[in-house]
Amino acid sequence: MKTITGAAMLRDALAAELQADSAVMLMGEDIGVYGGAFGVTRGLLERFGPRRIIETPISENGVVGMAVGAAIGGCRPIVEIMFADFVTLAMDPLVNQAAKLRYVLGRQASCPLVVRLVTGGGRCYGPTHSQGFAAWFIHIPGIKVVAPSSIADHACLLHAAVRDPNPVVFLEHKRLYARREPVPSDLPDIALGTARTVCRGDDITILAWSWMAVEAAMAAERLAARDIAAEVIDVRSLQPLDMATITESVQRTGRALIVDEAPGNGGVAAEIGCRVFETSHEYLEAPIRRLTAPDIPVPASPPMEQLALPDATAIEQAAFALMGTLQ
Amino acid sequence: MKTITGAAMLRDALAAELQADSAVMLMGEDIGVYGGAFGVTRGLLERFGPRRIIETPISENGVVGMAVGAAIGGCRPIVEIMFADFVTLAMDPLVNQAAKLRYVLGRQASCPLVVRLVTGGGRCYGPTHSQGFAAWFIHIPGIKVVAPSSIADHACLLHAAVRDPNPVVFLEHKRLYARREPVPSDLPDIALGTARTVCRGDDITILAWSWMAVEAAMAAERLAARDIAAEVIDVRSLQPLDMATITESVQRTGRALIVDEAPGNGGVAAEIGCRVFETSHEYLEAPIRRLTAPDIPVPASPPMEQLALPDATAIEQAAFALMGTLQ
Amino acid sequence: MTKQLSASKLRSAYQRMLLIREFELRVERLFLAGKITGTAHLCIGQEATAVGAAMALRKSDALTSTHRGHGHFLARGGNPDRIMAELYGKRSGYSGGRGGSQFMADYRLGYLGANGITGGSLSLATGVALAARLQNSSRVTLCFFGDGASNQGSFHECLNMAALWQLPVIFLCENNGYAMSMPVARSIAGGSIVNRAQAYGMAGEETDGNDLEMVYRAVTDARRRAAKGDGPSLIECHTYRYCGHSRGDPCVYRAPAETVSWRKRDPIQRMRRILLTRGVMAPGEHRLLMQETRRRVQQSVAYAEADAWPKAASLTEGVFA
Amino acid sequence: MTKQLSASKLRSAYQRMLLIREFELRVERLFLAGKITGTAHLCIGQEATAVGAAMALRKSDALTSTHRGHGHFLARGGNPDRIMAELYGKRSGYSGGRGGSQFMADYRLGYLGANGITGGSLSLATGVALAARLQNSSRVTLCFFGDGASNQGSFHECLNMAALWQLPVIFLCENNGYAMSMPVARSIAGGSIVNRAQAYGMAGEETDGNDLEMVYRAVTDARRRAAKGDGPSLIECHTYRYCGHSRGDPCVYRAPAETVSWRKRDPIQRMRRILLTRGVMAPGEHRLLMQETRRRVQQSVAYAEADAWPKAASLTEGVFA
Ligand SMILES: Cc1ncc(C[n+]2csc(CCOP(=O)(O)OP(=O)(O)O)c2C)c(N)n1
Ligand SMILES: Cc1ncc(C[n+]2csc(CCOP(=O)(O)OP(=O)(O)O)c2C)c(N)n1
Numbered sequence A, B: 001m002k003t004i005t006g007a008a009m010l011r012d013a014l015a016a017e018l019q020a021d022s023a024v025m026l027m028g029e030d031i032g033v034y035g036g037a038f039g040v041t042r043g044l045l046e047r048f049g050p051r052r053i054i055e056t057p058i059s060e061n062g063v064v065g066m067a068v069g070a071a072i073g074g075c076r077p078i079v080e081i082m083f084a085d086f087v088t089l090a091m092d093p094l095v096n097q098a099a100k101l102r103y104v105l106g107r108q109a110s111c112p113l114v115v116r117l118v119t120g121g122g123r124c125y126g127p128t129h130s131q132g133f134a135a136w137f138i139h140i141p142g143i144k145v146v147a148p149s150s151i152a153d154h155a156c157l158l159h160a161a162v163r164d165p166n167p168v169v170f171l172e173h174k175r176l177y178a179r180r181e182p183v184p185s186d187l188p189d190i191a192l193g194t195a196r197t198v199c200r201g202d203d204i205t206i207l208a209w210s211w212m213a214v215e216a217a218m219a220a221e222r223l224a225a226r227d228i229a230a231e232v233i234d235v236r237s238l239q240p241l242d243m244a245t246i247t248e249s250v251q252r253t254g255r256a257l258i259v260d261e262a263p264g265n266g267g268v269a270a271e272i273g274c275r276v277f278e279t280s281h282e283y284l285e286a287p288i289r290r291l292t293a294p295d296i297p298v299p300a301s302p303p304m305e306q307l308a309l310p311d312a313t314a315i316e317q318a319a320f321a322l323m324g325t326l327q
Numbered sequence C, D: 001m002t003k004q005l006s007a008s009k010l011r012s013a014y015q016r017m018l019l020i021r022e023f024e025l026r027v028e029r030l031f032l033a034g035k036i037t038g039t040a041h042l043c044i045g046q047e048a049t050a051v052g053a054a055m056a057l058r059k060s061d062a063l064t065s066t067h068r069g070h071g072h073f074l075a076r077g078g079n080p081d082r083i084m085a086e087l088y089g090k091r092s093g094y095s096g097g098r099g100g101s102q103f104m105a106d107y108r109l110g111y112l113g114a115n116g117i118t119g120g121s122l123s124l125a126t127g128v129a130l131a132a133r134l135q136n137s138s139r140v141t142l143c144f145f146g147d148g149a150s151n152q153g154s155f156h157e158c159l160n161m162a163a164l165w166q167l168p169v170i171f172l173c174e175n176n177g178y179a180m181s182m183p184v185a186r187s188i189a190g191g192s193i194v195n196r197a198q199a200y201g202m203a204g205e206e207t208d209g210n211d212l213e214m215v216y217r218a219v220t221d222a223r224r225r226a227a228k229g230d231g232p233s234l235i236e237c238h239t240y241r242y243c244g245h246s247r248g249d250p251c252v253y254r255a256p257a258e259t260v261s262w263r264k265r266d267p268i269q270r271m272r273r274i275l276l277t278r279g280v281m282a283p284g285e286h287r288l289l290m291q292e293t294r295r296r297v298q299q300s301v302a303y304a305e306a307d308a309w310p311k312a313a314s315l316t317e318g319v320f321a
């Protein structure tokens, strides 16, 4: 077991993929000598050279489109979008090209593409540097969406995403880059579409992903101290969803709290909430609760940003309320 | 009462707004002498001149960004996006600029902008000319989203949208352009955020919008013939949602069927489903049912497209099933 | 300089052009007859560009097309039966009926597909060229696009990156004077598309898109540069579509006289004259070729008519690989 | 040609430049001290461009800025107290703390705002110019953007439309040699940004961005053209940022010697020499101006420190107008 940060874990995983398959290539802004805005690609240019570590001008639409083309041409491109907010410039190649290729063109076509989006708040970067858009991508058939929370999963899910023959949107949370966790030296192969049970409990199911799963785990500890056994499920694969794991848990606990850092309206939590209800309504002992950011842009001001984003305390409170035990 | 098509109704409404306020201007591709790909703007260039009817090159991102700028500069731009699918190229100015201005910059800023998106299937235009993306926009705080189904509402909602000081995404369904309905000569002022009850009934609530509300109304007639009194609500304003009307109806009928032409995953139906459940779960006599397109791109082939999109028959069947009366 | 096309090549080019013309005319009628639904953009009048460019490419090369793609596909050797079946939405269509006119491809031919998004294939083509670079492949990629598409931001982004990285890609603009109803004079500031090559330090060439040999030569030269590692080229081919932009276009935005004057520069008639002058084709032969072509097109219609609809059960299959 | 700047104008330009420099240096320290969080991009070294351009505009004109916007805002007369408060995330900040460094504006000043999206303000500025046209207003809009931003597709789209419609807009590129770590030589094919003006038939001018008078003249000329209806201009100003791209940039991508050599072309020192040579400023006066400037900056810090946080209850207010 080594202890490693999210950024370093991703770097190792990228290096391993570059090493394993000469078709793998990286594209993005400042991913060369600068090492990426968050240091994820540091050292990769030196190691793999400028043909495979392709530093691009600031041309998100063209770059993602080229990555789709490179995937059609037989490569396995991995694109870094410095802040997920900028993927707004590259929706066309993802939605109208990458996502459709297989369904329309059939077996001749595949699009093994990973788009890494730096998501989330908590760094006071303000309204145009803190978004995620996971909800947009799950709505587009043909795109997979993953969002790791554990440091080990930064590698496991990246491996799975790179080897997947489909376009995968890979959501990395800024707050996880610097987080350190012990990680076993040989990581399991995991399939996209499986959730991870963070801790077990029979009283309530807390569904979360990305940084919110970290907050949920903290909340579960505090809840345990108050005699509430929360089961935390790190959903981690938002498309496809592991409904089997989610359903089993919710039907056992009878209570579901879904936590999402994004604004609630039209968010991923709504989809999960509906599905849980559809599969398990007879088992529910309390209404499903969504805990999300309010429907506002993420403010830059430190106390306001903190107020806007769900955290362990808010999760703990929401879980408490769901248990019928008002504080 | 005159009988008029959706396209002509929109044209009249646009003309009225251009007439009423010299700050109103139109931007879009082929909206001049061609009259727009669907004929909506026919005759407006001749009437209002090229300064206000601005035909643009094929530059969706720049055009929508310029419209945001023009709104900042004191105009009330209305942009036509020939097919909603192309708004993928213009997400940045909508999401990172227009949607944020008011919240961040406060009262000094407002962005009275209408973006008209031609949405939906049913015309065999294939995977990149049949989408809608309503779900994306409701997820972005600061954007309003409307989707008329009645011909009268094509005018009423357009008037409300143009006069609204916020960015409004206005979803027009291709199938409604040629539809004719009688329309009263003086149209009511309606506020964005109000639903429209299409027909009353106490057995089941069918929630739909845009073309699906037309299909739902047909289904309701057939259901009536089978002694089921369906209440059809044309949601029409997807953001803000008129939860008062929806809740009153669902709590009265105890059953809710939500119909959306878009793929179900992460769709608007999920948000409405969750909200209905959150507000009314104790009143529900059956689970909420979402009836949507499957999670696939819209195929071009006529029989396949028809199979993919919900219609009156599918709605009727789903409502029947929800009533516990299996066919 | 590129050498002259051989007699047999000229002949087969002519046949391809005839095939495209007849195919498109037939599609037009099938639309009017309600046999084909949805949309289709015909390339009647632009056959020389498609065929001239396609002939200059090697088998291992790739090309991307536009919404106006039937001609490009046929020029590259696409099977008329399967193209027609796709327009019908039938099972044996290139996309099994899922894509329609604007979304079909044959990767084995290196034909990477039409594109419903104006300008959408600019970045795809550039990316394919990037992949070729990474793979040390000698593949050159040609990207067809229209004058209208040149106004998309990705035109700038891709030309810039292609030039920076000296990618083996050929940007071939079919300037047919209009983007739907928008004339070039009102949509292209400065009036010229090829001029934009300069801004990127890229080779630029302007040519008569209705002259097959000139197109062939321009693309052959560009191909040679690309293959040698001398980077991308922008070629502007001046041409014209006689037909409307798509079904139901009343063409109110252009004077009938304009179309008439372009008819005088018809690429097919021009080729016929060349073939006759050079003795590549005997005077009576044209009629035979024409009959053969019409038979081929008729066969594709029969094929499409007889073909089955896609299986209902397949509707949700194959979204993911 | 534009006439020389008056003594008083030169003097106030110098003061503005000093204010920007001292403000930015202070922000840098406040970041290191943890007083300011989030991000900020400083314009140390680029003061002449901001001030020279702003001085050439009229009160009724508008300007849009970039992620590196403090200098532009101060040059246009933004209140240092409220800018600093915004960086602190405090209630009296220009955006009430909601926007931070990259998202603040003062519409009454015609300062339409910084922009967190590289290139994001290109289309906004062009749209403001379009509005001015519609309103028969004489307002000219100036759009600051960086060399990196010129690679965004919207650069192409907006220059094209601005040129087509002869809009009253000035595209002013602050070419500081880098976009974050990306040098111009590796990001701009053809090497020149101003060259791209030609492609659109647009007036283009290149100038020393560290020479206030040259910037002033170039923008004044462009402003005159725009106001007269002679259309947009592209101005490329060569300049340099001494500081890193943003907080925590180790500047590994450039040689220290490069920074040193640019220090010799420091815009502020250059102005000081001019003021002294022309007798606009007495030899000892600089010290006084500097003290005054530092006091002003210190006051802004005190203001921001003393300011309250935004009200918690206001969190969800004002999403819609
Ligand atoms: C992004 C996008 N915008 C608009 C359209 C609608 N559209 C289809 S073809 C076309 C005109 C294209 O003009 P050009 O590139 O010159 O090609 P041509 O039709 O002349 O062959 C337009 C506006 C589209 N398909 N995609
Ligand atoms: C769309 C987008 N892509 C990337 C970024 C991240 N980013 C911020 S500033 C910057 C460099 C901009 O370079 P340039 O335009 O030259 O301006 P400079 O920083 O040199 O002033 C980058 C890549 C961004 N903010 N927006």
Ligand SMILES: [Mg+2]
Residues within 6 Å of the ligand: C146, C147, C148, C174, C175, C176, C177, C178, C179, C180
């Ligand atoms: Mg054209």
Ligand SMILES: [Mg+2]
Residues within 6 Å of the ligand: D146, D147, D148, D174, D175, D176, D177, D178, D179, D180
């Ligand atoms: Mg720069």
